[in-house]
Amino acid sequence: MLSRMTPFMGEFVGTALLVLIGDSVVANNCLARTKGNNAGWLAMCAGWGVAVFVAVYCVAAASGAHLNPAVTIGLWCAGVFDGDKVSSYITAQMLGGFVGAVLMWISYLPHWAKTPDGPTKLGVFCNAPAIRAPLSNFVTEVISTGILIFGILSLKDAQLNMNDGSVVKMSLGAIGVLPVALLVFAIGLCLGGSTGYAINPARDFAPRIAHALLPIPNKGSSDWGYSWIPIFGPLAGGLLAAWIFKALNTASVVAAG
DSSP states (O other): OGGGSOHHHHHHHHHHHHHHHHHHHHHHHHSTTOTTTTOOHHHHHHHHHHHHHHHHHHHHHHHOOOOSHHHHHHHHHTTSSOGGGHHHHHHHHHHHHHHHHHHHHHHTHHHHHHOOOHHHHHHHHSOOOSSOOHHHHHHHHHHHHHHHHHHHHHHHTOEEEOTTSOEEEOOOGGGGGHHHHHHHHHHHHHHTTTTOOOOOHHHHHHHHHHHHHSOOTTOOOOOTTTTTHHHHHHHHHHHHHHHHHHHHHHHHHHHHO
């Protein structure tokens, strides 16, 4: 049935699921008096990896499950996505991210008042750097997102070139989304310690708006001064990855010719 959803609804539902599950693992770790309080960075990275798997698995048939403006723009720039659909996809992703954040807030409703620290509450919704250094933080988001988009583009056409000259497409069927989930998990473990690895404007900007609007006790600032980094860093990373991917493909074709 989900395959009958429009692409817009697919991106909306998928991004809502992504943010609901992903932000919830952060809430479970960070908010006071939860069952998972202080579970640690490994648990949060694993939760986000599972969030990607579940969200992509649910809506891939409807929209291709971009769930991330950086993915949409990266695929468009790489020439594998229709430019006419970019704006509708990004709109759906932002709306879905907002709804997912609101559902997470409802799920942990009693815990907001029990958590005294405002920045901790903000960190459940969106990203903040471990050390505030804007240029370094921006570059980290570019690199992290570049790895994600390059990996997605590479997995899209993964194949084995056999010794006899035949080509075997590497398809995992229904679990074909697993490599992307593992990639997000790896990025979090290896590169996420500096900025919290937004790698997705819809995962940061839309929940940050939710944080600003929701009635959260003693929530403090939504830190709009930092908000441009999780937006433009991932977008720049997606563009860079698409350019590198196309350049490598072009070089391979020239070398083969």
